[in-house]
Amino acid sequence: MPKFSGWKLLQEAFGGQQGWTPQWRRAAPQAEYDAIVIGGGGHGLAAAYYLAAEHGITRTAILEKGWIGGGNTGRNTTIIRSNYLFDESAALYDHALKLWEGLSQVLNYNVMFSPRGVMMLAHTVHDVQVAKRHIHANRGNGVDNEWLTPEEAKAYCPPLNIDRNIRYPVLGAALQRRGGTARHDAVAWGYARAADALGVDIIENCEVTGLVRDASGAMEAVQTSRGLIRCRRVGVSAAGNTSVVLGLAGVRLPLESFPLQALVSEPVKPAVPCVVMSNSIHAYISQSDKGELVIGAGTDAYTSYTQRGALHVNSHTLAAICELFPAFRRMRMLRNWGGIVDVTPDRSPIIAKTPVKGLYVNCGWGTGGFKATPGSGHLLAWTMAKDDPHPINAPFTIDRFRDGHLIDEAAAAAVAH
Amino acid sequence: MLLIHCPYCGPRPELEFAYAGQAHVARPLDPSATSADDWAEFLYLRNNTRGIHAERWRHVRGCARFFNALRDTTTDHFVTTYRAGEPMPQLPGEAKP
Numbered sequence: 001m002p003k004f005s006g007w008k009l010l011q012e013a014f015g016g017q018q019g020w021t022p023q024w025r026r027a028a029p030q031a032e033y034d035a036i037v038i039g040g041g042g043h044g045l046a047a048a049y050y051l052a053a054e055h056g057i058t059r060t061a062i063l064e065k066g067w068i069g070g071g072n073t074g075r076n077t078t079i080i081r082s083n084y085l086f087d088e089s090a091a092l093y094d095h096a097l098k099l100w101e102g103l104s105q106v107l108n109y110n111v112m113f114s115p116r117g118v119m120m121l122a123h124t125v126h127d128v129q130v131a132k133r134h135i136h137a138n139r140g141n142g143v144d145n146e147w148l149t150p151e152e153a154k155a156y157c158p159p160l161n162i163d164r165n166i167r168y169p170v171l172g173a174a175l176q177r178r179g180g181t182a183r184h185d186a187v188a189w190g191y192a193r194a195a196d197a198l199g200v201d202i203i204e205n206c207e208v209t210g211l212v213r214d215a216s217g218a219m220e221a222v223q224t225s226r227g228l229i230r231c232r233r234v235g236v237s238a239a240g241n242t243s244v245v246l247g248l249a250g251v252r253l254p255l256e257s258f259p260l261q262a263l264v265s266e267p268v269k270p271a272v273p274c275v276v277m278s279n280s281i282h283a284y285i286s287q288s289d290k291g292e293l294v295i296g297a298g299t300d301a302y303t304s305y306t307q308r309g310a311l312h313v314n315s316h317t318l319a320a321i322c323e324l325f326p327a328f329r330r331m332r333m334l335r336n337w338g339g340i341v342d343v344t345p346d347r348s349p350i351i352a353k354t355p356v357k358g359l360y361v362n363c364g365w366g367t368g369g370f371k372a373t374p375g376s377g378h379l380l381a382w383t384m385a386k387d388d389p390h391p392i393n394a395p396f397t398i399d400r401f402r403d404g405h406l407i408d409e410a411a412a413a414a415v416a417h
Numbered sequence: 418m419l420l421i422h423c424p425y426c427g428p429r430p431e432l433e434f435a436y437a438g439q440a441h442v443a444r445p446l447d448p449s450a451t452s453a454d455d456w457a458e459f460l461y462l463r464n465n466t467r468g469i470h471a472e473r474w475r476h477v478r479g480c481a482r483f484f485n486a487l488r489d490t491t492t493d494h495f496v497t498t499y500r501a502g503e504p505m506p507q508l509p510g511e512a513k514p
Contacts, residue, residue, distance in 0.1 A: 243465035254461035256438075257490075301436035302419075305467050305490050310418045312432060345461050402457035 001197050004108055023189060024196035029203050032230040033061045035384060037237055038208050039246055040064025041073040042184070043362055043369065044237035045202075046377020047384070049107075052198035052376075055385035060200045061231075063224060065207035069188030072239050075307075075339035076263050076370040077284055077296040079275050081118040081179035083138050083145045085412035088395040089348060090141040095392050096375025097178060103374055109190030111182050112289065115276040118179030119148070119157060121324070123168040127280055131174040134412075138176075148173045157274050159325050166323050168281050181275060181286055187373055211249040211359065219249075219358030235360040235384045237376075239342025240305065242363035253363065253402045255342045257298040259309040260367050263336035265328070269289030276324070277358035283320035293328065295321060297366060299341065306312050308338040341367050345401065347410035351379050351393040358382050361398070400408055419493060423476045424484050426502045437473035439463050440485040441505065466490060473506055474498075 001021060002008055012019050020316045022337070035051050037044045040062045051057045080100055082093035090132075099106075100113050138145040150162040153173040162170045192202055203226070210223030211234065221230045238245045240257040258280070272287040284296030297317040300309040314336055322329045344350065344364035349372070351362045363378040365372060379393040400406060419431040445451040464470070466509055470490045475483045487496040487506065497506055 241467070243463075244467045252458075252462045253465070254457075254463065256463050256465050269503075301431075301434075302472070302488070302493075303465060303490055304469065304493055306493050310431065312418055342465075401454050401461040 001193065023193040026062070026203055027201035027203050029061065029206060029224065029226050029229050030201065030307065033201075034059040034230065034231070035233045035235070036060070037062045037235045037380075038222070038315075039071075039237040039239065040068035040192075040202065040204065041237065041239060042069065042187045042191065042373040043073050043239075043365075043380070044235075044311065045069075045188055045195060046374055047192045047235055047237060047362065047380040048200045048377075049195040049198070050378045050381035051385060052065070052195055052200050052209070055381060057385060058199035060195075062195070062200065062202050063206045063208055064202070064204050065205050065225075068202060069185055070191055072339040072341065072342065072369060073184055073188050073373075074185060075337055077286065077294050078181045078184050078370055079118065079179070079277070079284065079286065079296070079368075080113070080276075080371040081176050082143050082371070083118070083120070083174065083176045083179070084132060084409055085134055085137050086407055086409065087141060088286060088407045089409055090138060090143050091392050092349075092375060092379075092396065093372060094141070094143050095378070096372045097380060099374035100182065101137050101178075103190070107190040107194045109186060109193060111190050113180065113182040113187045114206075114289075114331070115178050115180040117156065117175055117177045119153060119276050120174045121153070121170050121278040121280075122171065122172045122174070123278065123280045125171075128171050131172065135174055136281055144178050145174055145176045148175050154343055157272065159271055160276065160325050161195055161324055161326055168323070170324070179275065181288075183289075184370065191377070208245060208248070209237075211245075211356075213249065213356065217356065219356060227410040232358045233360075233384055234358060235362065237362045237380060238371065239363070239365070240342050242342050242361065246354065246359075246361060249354070249359055250357070251354050251356060251361075253350070253361070253398065254344055255364055256303050256339050257305060257342050258302070258339040259304050260299045260341045261297040261307060261309040261314055261336055261338045263295050263297065263314055263333050264288070264292040265295070265331045265333050268331070271327075279323065280322060281320040281323075283317055283324060285321055285325070292334070293331065299343070305340055306338070319338045337343070339367070341365070344410045345410070346406040348396060348407040349376070350396055350398055351376060351383060352389060352397040353383065353387070354398065419495070421474060421486070422495065422498045423479060424498050425480045425482055426476060429476070429479055433478040435475045435477040437475050437483065440471040440473045449507060469496060469508060473501075
């Protein structure tokens, strides 16, 4: 596989673009692997890449029931930030953010990571207090975050409406300058290409239909729609379908799967220079490099696997966007879609061993998993390779719900995120 | 938006209802004798069924009463709704919530 570089581009420009090859092989399943990752989204692909790159486990396969990056990796609003309240979360999300910063170089693939700043608006006295508490907690944990007055927020994001006479006026904002966006497809493709180059088999259209255990109860093989594959080390990174996959091994999880929607507008010239979020009135907006406004809506009220949601959920978010950005009121929305997100009761993820020996799980990212893609893959790979969690993901167990050690970002942010 | 059949009021739009999670989750009768595992099961572990799901709804902007429903989570189609306290209706064939 050729290394991408300016020199290679130049060479191909003069060679009629005939030298490019597919970026990864179309692998067929082998009879046995040292490690299997179920789920070919960003998280699963990253886990397989780090298993091969950092732990030398190159006899690894990714089993994906559809096509890679076709689930939530291709359905999110690509926001990256690490300004979480609790120490455990700050360590987890900042681990991912640090990996984002060097990811394009590491993968030799432009993931278009753009630290353009993530601004979270405060609309009430309570919001202001919560935001400032987050800022101080973040700084104590070495995570950048700063307070902006409404005027400073407007200077950072000119289309923002800071009129005091709107229903929920902007009283200030918390800004994480290291936060931003990345290109979701490029993340999946970059990890797939880099993992493939290390020998990892990426097996698409391969649905897992059973998890086979030996007499001692440990993982022995994976039954798939493309035959039985022997493997004693299996990681599940299946987002909304995690309960279904782990149910095959009889493992119950504190998860519920909800539809989460997003939408994009017609493309326009650069107007929104950063990411703007409002937890209180539920608006998420940024602008893609292609020019579309990328808008995140909320989850529907009920559990579902349909990958679609109701229009009133989008309308609610668009009402907030129109008030915060009056200039966008006459823009047309081009597409909307839904993904299925697996939500834990405390809105913090699980990256852990399961009660089944040789079976590991990365799940519960809820509505905010994209930002953690490199970090979660890195930590799942570590946990699978060492059969023991990394210190960063050690608190993110399944047992915390039995033992009462919740990492309650749900209460901290008062919103799914 | 879903059209939900309240067993007391009839069909109404989803906006009148609040979702209230998995149905038939019984609180342990003797709290002090209940193990941590059983508390976790009651508080946090859920079936998260892909298929026919038994769930609670509340007609909060109508009669305000709770009721149960069987809904297929792969299509969002309601199989039936029934009053709280009634047993879960038996489904024909293999479909089990």
